[in-house]
Amino acid sequence: MAEVNMEELLNCALCPNICRCECPVLQVSGREAVAPSGKARLAAMLQHKQLNWDEPVFEALSNCLSCRGCTIYCPFTELSLCDELLNTRLAAKASGIRLPVIDPCISNLKNYGSPYGQKGGPSAAGKKGAKVLYFAGCTSQANHPSSIDAARKLLNKAGVSFQMIDEDCCGYPAEVWGDQELARQLAAENRRKIVDSGASILVTNCPECWLTFTDRYPVWEQDLPLEVIDGPTYFLRLLREGQLEPKKSELEKISYHDPCIWARAAKKTDEPREILSLIPGINVQEPLSYGEQTRCCGGGSMFQLSFPETAAAIAERRLKEFPEDAIIVTACPFCREGLLQEGRRVLELVEILEQSC
Amino acid sequence: MTEQIRAVLQESRVEQAEIDRYAEEVSAIIGIEKVSKNHIDILSTCRDYWPVSSIWMLEGAVPALPQLVVWPQTTEEVSQILALAHERRIPVVPYGEGSGALGGVVPLKGGIMIDMKRMNRIRELDHENLLVTVECGLNGALYEEQLNRSGYTGGHFPQSLRCSTVGGWLACRAAGQFSTRYGKIEDMVVAAEAVLADGTVFRERSVPRTATGPRVDHLFIGSEGVLGVITAATLRIWPLPEKRHLASYTFEKLEDGLEAIRMFMRAGARPAVVRLYDAQETGNHFPELGDKRCVLILLIEGAAAIVNGEKDVIEECVSARNAEDTGPEHVKHWLETRFNISAASRLLQKGAVLDTIEVTTNWHNAYSTYSAMQEALKDVEGTMLASGHWSHVYPEGAALYITVVGFPGDDKIVYYKKIWQSAMTACLAEGAAISHHHGIGLHRGQWMAEEHGKGLDVLGRIKNALDPHGIMNPGKLGLGEVRKWQK
Numbered sequence: 033m034a035e036v037n038m039e040e041l042l043n044c045a046l047c048p049n050i051c052r053c054e055c056p057v058l059q060v061s062g063r064e065a066v067a068p069s070g071k072a073r074l075a076a077m078l079q080h081k082q083l084n085w086d087e088p089v090f091e092a093l094s095n096c097l098s099c100r101g102c103t104i105y106c107p108f109t110e111l112s113l114c115d116e117l118l119n120t121r122l123a124a125k126a127s128g129i130r131l132p133v134i135d136p137c138i139s140n141l142k143n144y145g146s147p148y149g150q151k152g153g154p155s156a157a158g159k160k161g162a163k164v165l166y167f168a169g170c171t172s173q174a175n176h177p178s179s180i181d182a183a184r185k186l187l188n189k190a191g192v193s194f195q196m197i198d199e200d201c202c203g204y205p206a207e208v209w210g211d212q213e214l215a216r217q218l219a220a221e222n223r224r225k226i227v228d229s230g231a232s233i234l235v236t237n238c239p240e241c242w243l244t245f246t247d248r249y250p251v252w253e254q255d256l257p258l259e260v261i262d263g264p265t266y267f268l269r270l271l272r273e274g275q276l277e278p279k280k281s282e283l284e285k286i287s288y289h290d291p292c293i294w295a296r297a298a299k300k301t302d303e304p305r306e307i308l309s310l311i312p313g314i315n316v317q318e319p320l321s322y323g324e325q326t327r328c329c330g331g332g333s334m335f336q337l338s339f340p341e342t343a344a345a346i347a348e349r350r351l352k353e354f355p356e357d358a359i360i361v362t363a364c365p366f367c368r369e370g371l372l373q374e375g376r377r378v379l380e381l382v383e384i385l386e387q388s389c
Numbered sequence: 390m391t392e393q394i395r396a397v398l399q400e401s402r403v404e405q406a407e408i409d410r411y412a413e414e415v416s417a418i419i420g421i422e423k424v425s426k427n428h429i430d431i432l433s434t435c436r437d438y439w440p441v442s443s444i445w446m447l448e449g450a451v452p453a454l455p456q457l458v459v460w461p462q463t464t465e466e467v468s469q470i471l472a473l474a475h476e477r478r479i480p481v482v483p484y485g486e487g488s489g490a491l492g493g494v495v496p497l498k499g500g501i502m503i504d505m506k507r508m509n510r511i512r513e514l515d516h517e518n519l520l521v522t523v524e525c526g527l528n529g530a531l532y533e534e535q536l537n538r539s540g541y542t543g544g545h546f547p548q549s550l551r552c553s554t555v556g557g558w559l560a561c562r563a564a565g566q567f568s569t570r571y572g573k574i575e576d577m578v579v580a581a582e583a584v585l586a587d588g589t590v591f592r593e594r595s596v597p598r599t600a601t602g603p604r605v606d607h608l609f610i611g612s613e614g615v616l617g618v619i620t621a622a623t624l625r626i627w628p629l630p631e632k633r634h635l636a637s638y639t640f641e642k643l644e645d646g647l648e649a650i651r652m653f654m655r656a657g658a659r660p661a662v663v664r665l666y667d668a669q670e671t672g673n674h675f676p677e678l679g680d681k682r683c684v685l686i687l688l689i690e691g692a693a694a695i696v697n698g699e700k701d702v703i704e705e706c707v708s709a710r711n712a713e714d715t716g717p718e719h720v721k722h723w724l725e726t727r728f729n730i731s732a733a734s735r736l737l738q739k740g741a742v743l744d745t746i747e748v749t750t751n752w753h754n755a756y757s758t759y760s761a762m763q764e765a766l767k768d769v770e771g772t773m774l775a776s777g778h779w780s781h782v783y784p785e786g787a788a789l790y791i792t793v794v795g796f797p798g799d800d801k802i803v804y805y806k807k808i809w810q811s812a813m814t815a816c817l818a819e820g821a822a823i824s825h826h827h828g829i830g831l832h833r834g835q836w837m838a839e840e841h842g843k844g845l846d847v848l849g850r851i852k853n854a855l856d857p858h859g860i861m862n863p864g865k866l867g868l869g870e871v872r873k874w875q876k
């Protein structure tokens with residue numbers, strides 16, 4: 033378990049937080065306890081034994097979307113508050129503290145390898161032993177398998193020999209909920225299947241999977257011995273190499289929502305826009321905040337399962353930043369789920385691309 | 390759980406049974422989801438950005454604890470919360486985003502913390518009359534963002550822009566970095582809506598001016614929650630500027646810079662940003678300029694023809710004081726870094742005590758006040774740095790902003806009280822006003838009698854008339870004794 037960096041945590045706790053305007057949970061709830069410095073102060077008090085673990089404390093410290101919105105203006109370049117809060121939360125399990133609302137999800141992870149229960153989407157598919165392994169992710173499988181179908185069709189159209197495995201959840205939700213042991217178990221199982229597949233490139237549809245494979249698996253001593261590529265970068269590569277040739281799209285006015293992980297953790301803001309620019313006929317209008325300044329859809333850190341009301345309020349706030357008549361395109365199953373509210377059409381990048389190819 | 394935490398300044402608390410009864414009744418009125426007795430909400434609203442709170446935080450203590458937190462969403466709910474508190478004699482403290490620097494939200498007598506952040510809508514944007522009506526819990530940066538989206542600016546950019554609310558600006562009588570052109574918050578308010586301690590709601594009309602007796606809504610600007618709760622305001626807005634001109638100059642002596650500013654203000658130029666730093670701050674903020682000369686930062690914006698005219702006037706005035714033109718890059722650097730206040734967190738962890746003390750001078754005592762305050766601060770054992778700059782200028786004077794950093798060893802609070810006593814004594818002796826825009830809060834109240842004389846008694850009588858049970862933010866603005874925080 034990683035140590036909490038007290039100096040950085042206190043930097044935040046002692047700061048008036050010029051990031052407050054970019055903290056979605058604070059802005060929709062108005063609660064000081066979930067402000068960045070509010071959480072940092074609670075975490076510091078826990079570390080200093082001035083506070084004991086209980087459900088309200090754990091609930092407040094879990095009120096972080098890991099959207100990294102607070103980093104936009106943060107003057108402490110070494111501080112990653114979401115990581116410090118995550119490391120803090122991991123200590124709660126020893127005290128038996130958890131979010132009761134996610135108990136069924138933890139059971140699902142243990143029983144089915146997915147927080148959503150029995151996997152409904154496609155399992156093992158494609159050509160066994162193929163070089164490219166496409167990792168669909170449990171959220172797409174559960175909520176929006178159409179994006180997986182689109183990716184498969186695109187790979188076929190590009191003539192890419194690929195495979196899919198009977199994947200388990202990457203482990204990210206379990207760690208977010210404070211159960212690193214379960215996360216490691218899921219990671220170990222996935223690693224075994226990925227290694228057994230013989231693939232040399234792992235393409236992830238879901239940004240959270242990508243971040244977990246690249247950032248958390250090494251921490252959990254489950255390093256993957258293959259190249260891990262995010263979906264937008266991989267499909268852009270196929271476009272640049274001429275393996276995909278988009279024709280005119282029937283969709284005219286679209287607005288791209290940058291998922292937080294792609295924008296601020298992976299710094300992938302140009303790739304999706306280049307893909308859209310290569311589809312003839314599409315007119316892209318940016319929302320109020322975009323690129324690395326994007327704002328969260330409310331789906332980070334599994335909020336749609338942990339804090340559904342907060343997630344919906346954050347999504348509603350974000351939706352106001354888009355042109356009313358634009359189709360929203362994104363590249364994350366959580367963002368799609370969050371932004372898919374009444375009166376809005378939301379698609380994933382792979383679907384737009386597939387429709388035009 | 391909060392009972393175990395040392396609340397250094399807690400004067401008293403309301404009987405828990407009374408709080409429980411109030412919580413139950415107010416929950417029935419405004420909704421249980423807007424009321425919390427949870428210890429984490431209580432811990433999180435017990436302080437603001439007063440350096441003393443930060444020092445105590447590192448020692449595991451807090452200034453004082455509220456007993457209940459409420460989040461109203463409408464003016465009517467604020468009225469209901471206050472009416473019931475008034476009936477039960479329970480103290481109430483309004484809370485915005487906690488960026489106040491003087492302990493203005495410390496709940497000395499416990500009671501209710503009324504967190505205004507869920508009142509965050511823009512009610513009306515009036516294009517024809519260039520007015521916006523906004524609820525007071527809206528974050529400052531988000532307020533400006535919404536105005537920008539429609540082609541306007543609010544013109545108010547305090548250093549706390551991203552961590553303060555519109556209501557906080559009004560309650561503390563704030564000033565923004567662009568204030569020389571756009572005015573301070575009181576210049577921007579056309580009308581305000583507020584709720585009195587007994588729940589009475591009043592709104593003034595959004596007309597440019599009236600001669601219908603004193604504007605009672607303006608009484609609430611700077612009232613820091615002691616008279617009632619400001620819930621909304623109609624503010625002036627401006628079309629986004631057509632042109633922006635950046636310039637910086639250095640002077641051999643501070644007095645030359647002050648005189649140049651006085652002359653261009655006298656001539657009618659109104660640059661949005663005017664900041665004159667002493668040599669030490671010039672070296673700290675703009676190391677490329679060295680620490681021998683004093684830099685003047687200027688930003689002029691508005692209609693192009695007006696900007697060009699102001700630029701000509703200013704150039705003439707600075708040339709007359711032998712200024713050296715150092716170009717626009719230093720202003721760009723300032724624009725990029727102006728909200729960064731990271732040094733405080735780092736220094737506090739290293740055992741430092743630091744604060745900023747802003748006062749108002751006329752031109753005749755601008756330099757002498759600076760010298761006197763700086764000398765007084767340097768005389769306090771433990772002081773490592775006492776530097777200053779001027780900003781927010783007027784034809785008749787300017788705000789002087791002193792930064793002080795010390796490493797006093799073990800007794801940080803004693804040192805803190807000494808530097809403030811020294812600075813305020815010097816300020817008052819020079820005839821300057823004890824605050825320009827940070828306000829009074831808890832800490833600066835001890836000099837309010839010297840600042841106002843009989844005027845403080847008048848303010849006290851108004852307070853007693855509007856809040857006869859004394860429930861509104863007790864112990865602030867120098868009204869009422871604060872037994873555990875004396876000179």
